[in-house]
Amino acid sequence: MKITPLLLLAGGLCVGTYCQTPEPAAVPEAKLSWVDENDPALAELRQAGERTVDRIGGMMLNEVRRIVAAKGLEEATETVHLRSLEVPTPVPGKPRIVAIKRTSLRLRNPANAPDAADLAALEYFKKELGDGNRPPSSLMQRIETPGHPVEYRVYKPVAAMPDCLLCHGNKDSQLPGVQQSLERQFPEDKAVNYSEYDWRGMIRVTVAPP
Numbered sequence: 001m002k003i004t005p006l007l008l009l010a011g012g013l014c015v016g017t018y019c020q021t022p023e024p025a026a027v028p029e030a031k032l033s034w035v036d037e038n039d040p041a042l043a044e045l046r047q048a049g050e051r052t053v054d055r056i057g058g059m060m061l062n063e064v065r066r067i068v069a070a071k072g073l074e075e076a077t078e079t080v081h082l083r084s085l086e087v088p089t090p091v092p093g094k095p096r097i098v099a100i101k102r103t104s105l106r107l108r109n110p111a112n113a114p115d116a117a118d119l120a121a122l123e124y125f126k127k128e129l130g131d132g133n134r135p136p137s138s139l140m141q142r143i144e145t146p147g148h149p150v151e152y153r154v155y156k157p158v159a160a161m162p163d164c165l166l167c168h169g170n171k172d173s174q175l176p177g178v179q180q181s182l183e184r185q186f187p188e189d190k191a192v193n194y195s196e197y198d199w200r201g202m203i204r205v206t207v208a209p210p
């Protein structure tokens with residue numbers, strides 16, 4: 001399932017195992033619903049989430065390229081996966097980013113497994129792309145859980161960029177040192193055998209009102 005260039009994150013993205021910020025586990029009785037992309041009441045929250053995802057995408061790809069250039073691909077597989085992805089510092093009067101997560105239906109790191117709400121978004125993107133449709137560049141989800149504040153999540157799909165294929169492309173074509181490093185770190189790795197611009201997964205940010 002390919003993602004057209006119009007849907008790619010700013011700067012592209014490839015590494016699928018960055019650490020994510022801690023967040024509460026999903027509660028089974030939560031009610032999930034999709035937010036109308038034209039809802040003016042939530043436009044600021046949506047835009048804050050989209051900007052954050054785009055910034056993260058560019059930052060992560062640039063970090064990968066920097067480490068590969070400085071230390072080589074094998075060393076990069078040992079380094080970039082340990083990088084902590086922290087939420088930005090809140091700005092008074094602006095929406096707050098309270099959690100960041102990268103997930104997929106084909107995981108490299110089991111710690112990035114989707115919860116029920118994430119899975120609903122992943123299945124939506126999978127169906128749209130599988131049916132040959134052009135999905136929206138982002139989805140916004142409202143989660144209502146008894147006894148908890150309403151939660152808003154913004155999801156954006158991620159494509160396998162050309163740089164990504166060194167670690168996420170055909171497994172048999174990986175450099176021996178890279179293959180051994182990944183097998184040692186992630187013995188259940190399923191995030192391989194992608195082609196250019198295949199749908200890779202998504203980045204999700206949780207946004208709260210000011």
